[in-house]
Amino acid sequence: MTASSSPCRLRVGTSGYSYTEWTDAGFYPAGTATRxxxxxxxxxxMITELNYTWYQMPKxxxxxxxxxxVGPDFLFAAKLTRTMTHEIDPDHWRSQVGSYRxxxxxxxxxGQLAAVLIQLPPHxxxxxxNRIYLSALLDALNALxxxxxxxxxxxxxxxxxxxxxxxxxTLVTVDEPALPxxxxxxGVVTNPAFFYVRFHGRNAAGWRSGNMQKQFDYDYNDTELxxxxxxxxxxxxxxxxxxxxxFNNHVRAQAPKNAQALVRLLAAANLTTxxx
Amino acid sequence: xxxxxxxxxxxxxxxDRPRSVVHLNITDxxxxxxxxxxxxxxxxxVIIAPEATARAxxxxxxxxxYQAGVRKNMPLQRALRCCRDAAVLPPHPDRYERVMQxxxxxxxxxxxxxxPGEADGHLFIDVTGTSRLFGPSVxxxxxxxxxxxxxxxxxxxxxxxxxxxxxKVATRLVKPTGEYxxxxxxxxxxxxxxxxxxxxxxxxGDLCRLRELNLSLVRQVADLTLDQLNIPFGKRAGMIxxxxxxxxxxxxxxxxxxxxxxxxxxxxxxxxxxxAMVEHAVYRLVEKIxxxxxxxxxAAATLAIMLDHSDGLRRFRQMAVxxxxxxxxxxxxxxxxxxxLAWTRRVRLRxxxxxxxxxxxxxxxxxxxxSDSVVxxxxxxxxxxxxxxxxxxxxxxxxxxxxxxxG
Numbered sequence: 001m002t003a004s005s006s007p008c009r010l011r012v013g014t015s016g017y018s019y020t021e022w023t024d025a026g027f028y029p030a031g032t033a034t035r036x037x038x039x040x041x042x043x044x045x046m047i048t049e050l051n052y053t054w055y056q057m058p059k060x061x062x063x064x065x066x067x068x069x070v071g072p073d074f075l076f077a078a079k080l081t082r083t084m085t086h087e088i089d090p091d092h093w094r095s096q097v098g099s100y101r102x103x104x105x106x107x108x109x110x111g112q113l114a115a116v117l118i119q120l121p122p123h124x125x126x127x128x129x130n131r132i133y134l135s136a137l138l139d140a141l142n143a144l145x146x147x148x149x150x151x152x153x154x155x156x157x158x159x160x161x162x163x164x165x166x167x168x169x170t171l172v173t174v175d176e177p178a179l180p181x182x183x184x185x186x187g188v189v190t191n192p193a194f195f196y197v198r199f200h201g202r203n204a205a206g207w208r209s210g211n212m213q214k215q216f217d218y219d220y221n222d223t224e225l226x227x228x229x230x231x232x233x234x235x236x237x238x239x240x241x242x243x244x245x246x247f248n249n250h251v252r253a254q255a256p257k258n259a260q261a262l263v264r265l266l267a268a269a270n271l272t273t274x275x276x
Numbered sequence: 277x278x279x280x281x282x283x284x285x286x287x288x289x290x291x292d293r294p295r296s297v298v299h300l301n302i303t304d305x306x307x308x309x310x311x312x313x314x315x316x317x318x319x320x321x322v323i324i325a326p327e328a329t330a331r332a333x334x335x336x337x338x339x340x341x342y343q344a345g346v347r348k349n350m351p352l353q354r355a356l357r358c359c360r361d362a363a364v365l366p367p368h369p370d371r372y373e374r375v376m377q378x379x380x381x382x383x384x385x386x387x388x389x390x391x392p393g394e395a396d397g398h399l400f401i402d403v404t405g406t407s408r409l410f411g412p413s414v415x416x417x418x419x420x421x422x423x424x425x426x427x428x429x430x431x432x433x434x435x436x437x438x439x440x441x442x443x444k445v446a447t448r449l450v451k452p453t454g455e456y457x458x459x460x461x462x463x464x465x466x467x468x469x470x471x472x473x474x475x476x477x478x479x480x481g482d483l484c485r486l487r488e489l490n491l492s493l494v495r496q497v498a499d500l501t502l503d504q505l506n507i508p509f510g511k512r513a514g515m516i517x518x519x520x521x522x523x524x525x526x527x528x529x530x531x532x533x534x535x536x537x538x539x540x541x542x543x544x545x546x547x548x549x550x551x552a553m554v555e556h557a558v559y560r561l562v563e564k565i566x567x568x569x570x571x572x573x574x575a576a577a578t579l580a581i582m583l584d585h586s587d588g589l590r591r592f593r594q595m596a597v598x599x600x601x602x603x604x605x606x607x608x609x610x611x612x613x614x615x616x617l618a619w620t621r622r623v624r625l626r627x628x629x630x631x632x633x634x635x636x637x638x639x640x641x642x643x644x645x646x647s648d649s650v651v652x653x654x655x656x657x658x659x660x661x662x663x664x665x666x667x668x669x670x671x672x673x674x675x676x677x678x679x680x681x682x683g
Contacts, residue, residue, distance in 0.1 A: 018412070019407065021407050021408050033294060033460060033461065034294050034459060034460035035459065035461030052414055055415070055417075056455050057454075062459075062462065082418075210419075211410065213407075213410060213411050
């Protein structure tokens with residue numbers, strides 16, 4: 001189903017789905033094996049973000065096996081592997097792009113790739129060297145649906161947004177703790193094809209702890225989510241064909257809980273999301 | 277439906293809770309350690325082999341040397357013909373042991389279940405059930421990798437899989453660099469297209485038999501039923517049946533459990549094949565092991581000897597001690613028999629290791645009838661007790677057996 005008042009098609013989901021603690025938290029039924037989690041997840045959401053492709057270069061066979069676990073309308077956003085974002089080897093990153101394209105090919109072929117998420121590290125500032133690299137990387141990934149998430153505030157300038165617009169690359173809108181040096185939450189649309197929002201939580205104390213369980217431990221309340229619907233999501237739906245809204249606060253299954261809450265609030269705002 | 281296992285699950289492994297086993301492997305471990313010590317070796321071919329011996333064989337080599345055709349256990353002379361510009365270094369087991377301890381320390385905070393290999397750069401870590409504390413297992417594995425790289429300067433290959441077997445195959449697949457994540461339920465599909473030689477636990481004899489049957493890939497063997505496997509493999513059929521399906525219930529042993537093996541080493545100043553000198557050294561090793569056993573209130577049920585010859589060849593033999601004992605004199609009788617089982621070559625010896633695996637509690641049952649053997653055992657026990665008391669009070673070198681003194 002798509003939005004009734006707006007042509008923008010919204011999908012809400014979570015960053016990753018394979019968390020054993022989500023069974024303990026009650027999102028998955030007791031006894032759900034890891035291999036049963038994706039089909040179970042797809043009963044609630046129509047999109048997920050593949051986290052593991054950041055750790056490991058995706059392999060086509062594994063992606064294809066995973067794809068077959070869900071229906072043809074279910075979409076995947078795949079993170080770009082760390083060897084092209086956080087641990088860049090100047091001599092090998094181009095061959096890594098080739099391997100990455102091969103790995104996600106089953107999703108491209110079936111039309112189930114929502115976006116390739118290029119998440120850049122906090123130390124990746126807008127230096128000349130980094131600008132040249134990012135430009136080359138976007139060229140190498142050309143023709144894929146791309147979304148770039150900056151973590152360094154120096155990228156929050158109009159020239160960057162203009163350059164992304166020219167390339168048709170989405171600027172990821174983030175919700176995260178308001179800490180010095182962090183990229184701010186901006187509802188800037190750089191790609192009319194889709195916008196992309198990531199909800200990381202607002203745990204300022206745990207953000208730089210180096211432990212994911214502390215960094216992403218946050219439970220959004222309805223007021224915070226309603227503010228997002230009113231101030232950013234609704235205006236962005238007017239400028240785009242689709243929108244992906246992903247929750248990364250996975251600890252104790254807060255992400256799926258908040259995602260379900262957002263679906264309700266979007267419905268109340270007359271913005272319909274795709275449903276299983 | 278998951279395949280049914282022929283192997284018995286240890287009671288603490290729950291079938292309804294998939295495990296997450298991380299395997300870290302420092303490729304070409306000995307070379308990596310030598311490169312830590314001497315950074316000039318980076319980027320150059322390196323061969324680790326005993327020096328100054330005519331028939332030395334390769335103990336380990338760098339990726340560059342491997343690419344040039346050098347292989348483990350290849351005669352050094354031949355290896356040098358394959359790779360003329362290689363730097364040849366002698367093995368330094370003490371350095372490797374120290375780095376293993378460093379590796380162990382780096383991962384200790386993540387899980388109590390850590391099983392290191394024998395100074396070979398391998399570590400298994402069972403991180404099942406730690407996600408609420410540390411996050412998803414793949415992130416934990418990456419953090420371990422990152423920490424080891426940043427603090428020790430070593431770059432491990434890493435994998436995450438539901439058991440030790442699959443995690444080890446995964447790292448074998450990506451070495452010398454990389455990572456592999458095998459999800460729960462993907463074990464069989466992951467292994468299917470691989471050559472059988474990559475499966476640990478399938479021994480060379482099994483491989484020969486499988487080759488005779490024209491089977492070289494895992495999926496070919498996985499297509500066979502247990503009854504079909506029973507014909508060529510007999511008792512090993514069940515194990516092979518499970519392995520090709522990626523089933524391995526063996527637990528990752530808790531940290532600190534492995535050192536239950538008691539070991540003592542002797543390195544000869546000059547390589548030797550002098551019988552008296554070797555026996556003296558062996559008796560001293562028996563004394564070390566015996567003292568540790570008695571301190572722990574344990575006895576040896578099995579003893580093993582590992583001999584390293586000058587040319588790098590290694591011999592290993594073991595034997596049961598019946599009844600189990602912690603008495604030096606009794607142990608030496610068994611050790612001497614093992615020594616002559618292992619020591620069949622004329623090539624001089626460089627290093628001896630005596631190993632007591634899994635010490636047991638001493639037998640509590642006493643002899644029913646009084647006999648000469650009982651008297652001898654009692655006398656031996658009194659003698660060793662007295663020696664222990666004297667050593668405790670006046671130091672180890674205050675008293676010794678005549679046979680442990682070199683002439």
